[in-house]
């Protein structure tokens with residue numbers, strides 16, 4: 001019997017000998033605190049029992065960075081530790097008592113194994129893409145498709161939340177409509193104030209089910225997330241569903257013009273229609289003037305009888321390094337995909353056809369961005385038509401595009417063969433409800449006034465307490481209204497750093513404010 005078991009074990013080792021090394025897992029995290037000691041217990045699982053490095057960090061809840069001094073933390077921390085159950089970490093945070101109403105804590109467990117990029121690429125699955133497409137397809141316009149629009153917003157939010165992203169909704173008014181950019185941040189482990197963005201717009205025009213435009217792009221974002229969420233990254237990765245692309249890029253414009261000044265966006269990978277493929281001759285038309293601007297690419301397409309069987313990656317002068325990273329990822333890991341780099345050799349405003357999506361909002365504020373696209377109306381005959389349905393799309397091609405994009409993001413963000421766990425731990429007010437309200441405070445930095453909005457919590461019976469850096473109360477405002485947005489007058493504040501505590505009977509959160 002024992003011999004048989006051994007034989008089976010040996011066989012299975014042979015069978016799975018080439019399987020990729022599994023990323024370690026952090027499970028059963030328990031958090032407790034008493035006096036000024038925070039105690040964490042957790043299990044570390046590693047399929048291969050590799051030795052692991054365990055690190056702990058903490059920050060002020062709401063900050064981009066986890067930069068508090070935790071060098072006095074003790075427990076299962078350090079390098080070359082054995083995985084297993086019952087790990088613990090204790091941190092004496094006396095130095096920070098009174099510093100903040102909340103801490104954000106993070107544990108990282110790294111087995112220092114190399115990432116198998118080919119295996120990562122192969123995790124992208126055309127069936128998963130089809131499932132996402134099926135859930136998203138349908139008119140998603142504020143006037144003619146409000147139900148599907150809101151269902152897709154909820155789908156994006158729930159995928160972000162269930163993948164452990166810090167999920168926020170940036171809202172802004174557009175006519176009588178409240179637009180929503182849905183943002184999920186995978187918090188980086190080292191360079192967390194730097195981020196790579198993977199985005200797509202989720203709205204459609206008023207009479208099209210928008211399968212290619214742009215359910216395909218949103219499916220790409222969600223499938224990239226599904227695979228990347230199994231790893232950790234040095235930089236943060238933000239997954240964004242933009243609203244109102246079809247209305248003059250209003251969603252991405254709002255985002256790009258209200259950037260957090262503490263955050264640096266190093267690259268934007270914008271999916272704009274990635275599902276339409278054809279290997280029929282003359283299925284691809286070439287926009288006017290492209291033969292002059294991109295002679296090599298156009299002659300290759302011509303030589304291939306103008307088949308629409310490739311992905312086009314557009315970059316402005318500032319974005320060619322990202323475009324090159326995409327081409328390399330495609331060439332190494334997705335050999336079946338033909339990809340053309342359209343690096344615009346002049347100011348992008350001279351090639352308006354390549355500015356027709358959300359990447360252009362980033363180009364205009366100097367952030368490197370690429371548009372990843374099947375060519376829209378220059379290939380897809382159903383562009384902005386009721387016939388833009390899943391049946392016209394090719395999910396095998398889509399999977400190839402998403403593989404190259406996902407590898408590009410992983411490399412740009414500094415992928416690690418590591419697991420990350422983070423949590424916001426309330427310390428000062430243990431009676432607080434678990435409900436978390438996300439507030440957007442803008443402009444910030446500001447003078448004279450700020451706006452505060454929340455799409456999750458009503459602004460009724462709200463107390464806004466403004467404190468200076470020494471914790472002294474400078475101003476208190478009582479708000480009682482039903483608006484989602486309020487404007488606070490702070491024209492009497494001198495320039496400097498302030499904290500803005502927003503509290504009511506069932507929530508309590510603090511934001512930073514810079515007055516210029």
Ligand SMILES: [Zn+2]
Pocket residue numbers: 201213214245272273357
């Ligand atoms: Zn579009």
